[in-house]
Amino acid sequence: MIPLSGDIPNSKGAICENVDSNSIVRGTSTLKRGFAHMLKNGVVMDVTTVEQAQIAEEAGAVSVMVLDKLPSDVRKVGGVARTASIRIIEEIMDHVTIPVMAKCRIGHMYEAKVLDETNVDMIDESEVLTPADEYRHIWKWDYTTPFVNGARSLAEALRRVEEGAAMIRTKGEPGTGNVAEAIYHIKKVNEELRAIKSIYDSDDKQDLVKMAREFKVSYDLVEETARIGRLPVVNFAAGGIATPADAAYLMSLGCDGIFVGSGIFKAEDAQERARAVVLATTFWEEPDKVKDAQKMIDERQSLLGLDIKNLELKMQDRGSTV
């Protein structure tokens, strides 16, 4: 089982208080990581409007992620991509019952504080937006709201967990409609997990210390991860997912769920496609059901997609070395 404890001493995000005569605690690791556990086997959909959020909810999305522009438009328009309008986020929160997430720029403590005050259910410190601090991510233990972060290697994932991320999404290349990078990165993380698990099983502490130094994270976190043989938080796949078959494939690689960005609302058959991606994620173990889901979409209406080799901007590189 994924351990839920992991609080650092005196984390500012964890708050004790008295409600009537009962003492309660909020913002603990159990509550933040536990929230991510409730999303498992689900699809989180990128949305920019209330209408899209409602389509997502009706299609069976487990949560929506509010952006100002979908990743493929961020790519096209260029300029600086920032957190979405608070008014739109609030409007969406008032119209759907599922959790609402929003993105902030990497390292932008105050965009995060604004989202925390807005009461979004989870904050995504995301490479889709223009990074505000290339050298430091947000210290996420300071927040009561849980965070999700992207990663394309085990080292990157564990650095984010050590900073307080309650959930990880293995990165793809956002806004491309090309699933290749998402597949590559989950396979890489799986491979690295197998490697440290075998070091753990051989009881070679010294080699684990070496890994911790290489990963630039604490020994305890590496040891715990090696012991359980998986990421210590829920891990979704993200970036470039455009079809039901894409989603089912990533589920089969051991992802706990799926983020879909431009893949749905940049396609011309968004409503059907949203439903189809959820069906394929839920029933990924049954190929006939995945086929039925795939049949609901029309390939001629898919997001056209981009070849990753020719990209000027690789969003996945952002924040990954620190």
Place this chain on the structure above:
Amino acid sequence: MSKIKIGILAVQGDVTENFLATMASMSELGIDGAVVQVKTVEQISSLDGLIIPGGESTVIGQMSLVNGAIKKIKEKIESGMPVFGICAGMVFLSKNSQDRVVGNVDQPLLDILDVKIERNSFGRQKDSFEAKISMEPIGISSFNGVFIRAPSVSETGSDVEILAKFNEKIVAVKQGNILATAFHPELTRDISLHKSFVKLVDNQS
């Protein structure tokens, strides 16, 4: 004595945690049985007990409707199979559910637990909390309640027994073979609630 078989509805949500808590409960009670993750009508047909885990009730409901699981589950509960609904599972079991902010939502429900549910009753994720809960009617005097965007019960039918309240809101109920909590016992190390459900199933079969 025949082996009991408890299923965890594996449509969406925290299935593994419930699977492990149920396994641990069986072994601690010394009850011979199997725990299985279920999704299809055939799998559900052979069960002696079912746990509907935490997750998003809208998703669990919609996806259970797709393959006909919802009908089978209802049929099994009506014929006496014990069921334990947690958070989203509690909402899914209910006859009536409304969201605190959005109000009426058209979502598939099992329509079997005679209560009215207020979804997201304590607020959004930031308001999620842990607190001590007491469930005296089933002999659990202190339990760490983990409430994540939790619902509460706003009205109960005459056959519904209230097991626990928090700040005047009803957070755990029992109606015959149906057990339901607004909080997540599977996210704690305390398996006493899962144990009492396993005992309920064992006594039935």
